[in-house]
Amino acid sequence: MESVKIFLNESEMPRHWYNIQADLPKPMPPVIHPGTHQPIGPQDLAPLFPMGLIEQEMTQERYVEIPDEVVDIYRLWRPSPLVRARNWEKALGTPARIYYKWEGVSPAGSHKPNTAVAQAWYNKQEGVKRITTETGAGQWGSALALACNFFDIECKVFMVRVSFDQKPYRRLMMQSWGATCIPSPSDHTEAGRRILEESPDTPGSLGIAISEAVEEAAARDDTKYSLGSVLNHVMLHQTIIGLESLKQFEMAGDYPDIVIGCVGGGSNFAGFAFPFMRDKLVDGKDTRVVAVEPKACPTLTKGLYRYDFGDTACTTPLLRMYTLGHRFIPAPLHAGGLRYHGMAPSVSHLYHEGLIEAKAYHQNECFEAALGFARAEGHLVAPETSHAVRAAMEEALACKDRGEAKVIAFNASGHGHFDMGAYEKYFAGEIVDYAYPEQKVAEALADLPPID
């Protein structure tokens, strides 16, 4: 009997992360200072990040060694299984072979701890005592809480107030791992107090929460800030996913023709896909790599490739990326992790160069696919992940139509145990499909800084 799950032994776990910068046919555009419009240097980032991470943000080295202590924590749940979705193949009636990498096994339930643990460790090396961050629905906040706990770092999470009130379970996870989680806007920061004064009943926003977390980190010597996606060093840490997968495909004697991941900021997609991109860029493998996003936040498929701020308050350096404009306000969307106005510069660059593809789906069709997957494979995936599931399903059905036995691989980035409320709305027919209007994208151009 052939195995369904391909397990890698801990001793086989990759000991280096992969840095795609080293293999890009054309280098990425620099990050720009919003005042001087000149490329930024390490010192510009030093108030917020430890130097170890800033170096990783800029390095051109192909492989970066994973510190032993980080490996030690990874081993609590890694290597994660690569699973052949045989039941789902049967249910779809496809000749395709479908594999998924199952990141839902981490204690926080998603891929996010892969970078959280690394970031906490590099902060620890430089004597950082406290880390601040923001979180929307709570996936990132809980991952960072878990990570800081392992290295005895105080963790303070500014959680968007409406989520803080409506989704207490993620907040309780953070508390269980010893983090402080407070609703944002709060009276702990100047930014928070200003907004509370203007509108005491505000539900908060990710933009406000970022401002609070950044303000507190910049103001205190013992405190740094941590970001869960978008930046190069975050993508780097996540490549453990794809590097493991490569070894697991070797064990299975197989190799994907199509590699799929959902994209919000881009980190689970990059983590899974970049090691396969190496094979494509360096060894000339003929792999299709597909990033999948919601039609309600179509950054790659409808956005502009321009310099923009990473936050709504215009305080970050300028990143060249696909963007819907930093004033983008997402429609109600249950995939909370796919609501970002921009996209990781590295993912944007690959898309701009025509090296990866992008697709966008509506919410209902994603939930429909996720339910089919759950009925066949058991696992209930997160609403974010359901986008990758939908894309994999469509590729599998195309194989059926054409009678092709392609190999399809997707990153199952997380479970949906804390998102069953979204499934409830789907069952009740209450989820509204919404496509972000192209006109609004065009209008956002006016808000972008005048650089090109």
Add this chain to the structure above:
Amino acid sequence: MESVKIFLNESEMPRHWYNIQADLPKPMPPVIHPGTHQPIGPQDLAPLFPMGLIEQEMTQERYVEIPDEVVDIYRLWRPSPLVRARNWEKALGTPARIYYKWEGVSPAGSHKPNTAVAQAWYNKQEGVKRITTETGAGQWGSALALACNFFDIECKVFMVRVSFDQKPYRRLMMQSWGATCIPSPSDHTEAGRRILEESPDTPGSLGIAISEAVEEAAARDDTKYSLGSVLNHVMLHQTIIGLESLKQFEMAGDYPDIVIGCVGGGSNFAGFAFPFMRDKLVDGKDTRVVAVEPKACPTLTKGLYRYDFGDTACTTPLLRMYTLGHRFIPAPLHAGGLRYHGMAPSVSHLYHEGLIEAKAYHQNECFEAALGFARAEGHLVAPETSHAVRAAMEEALACKDRGEAKVIAFNASGHGHFDMGAYEKYFAGEIVDYAYPEQKVAEALADLPPID
């Protein structure tokens, strides 16, 4: 670097369940018909269960083959990892080696699918089209929903109304896997209608939900009933946990001195411990086997070893077991799976014969232990599992006191993702420790059937 997780390959997964009946020094007392007071035969159970399961209920064969189709479903998440809790050992400062078997990896989040899948398959073989069951907090209902889905069997779950209203997430899981989940009491059954007439606002109870599920199964030719614990065939199916663990300990070159599981009906404990009991009974291994229960429902530690009904409505055959009396009403207790008045007859028998030990803990000390475990190992366990965690912790601390490097193994029966509300109450100091009064146990004697 030594491995933290011991993974068994799918090809090494045990292909037989272990039946402890074959190795008992003294046979178990028979199950008795409540009317005739004579031992029951297969036909007495036929209205509720398929003959394949009734045979397993009564068999004396040592090993029972696991059907290929059941193995095929098990492979979606099994073999589950055995994990060496090195971080927790360090945190406790103990020379003991602590291992936990991690059943939280199943799609339903606990060990329950191990028997649900088997039961669904045996029902399918005999042409059963529908299965009814009851569920309290929803662990068992969601496991059976998952299992029935794989074999295209209609699944109807009567869920205690108060849980149905307060804990929608488990209900949504059942719905995702295609089951019908309705609040009990309902107007679908005579029993339900009677109670609704008397008290329309009743919160329901597990006793009522059992009555409804049994009534509907007995009344319809195409429908059988399914039970998630207590019975011999359920214990049998769960032994896959301990059989895998034995192989994993062999891989690790280790063997437990102390084997621990929490007990409600007894199935996760039996599943983990019985294969180790075989080594103890047959090979003379000197293993301590410890069942852990809540002080609020101290069936083994304070109950009577007598014949009693399995349900509150006095409709089941009589089982010789430790019992608090079938009229037992549990105090508010967050470990919903540990609130049963009785105990699996097989577990009861072993305890009565002095072959296993029992311990009881308060809720707060269990949550305290679970949090320590989560801070060290990452995973947030279910409130039920926290009882096993507490017992393992106390054994580890005793080893520290005595300077002994014992090997401690416990079954981590499930994750707590749907129980974070209980953690919230713990953080808020709102969990009240309650010890069931011995006097009430003595009073319950009067309710027991006059057999001994």
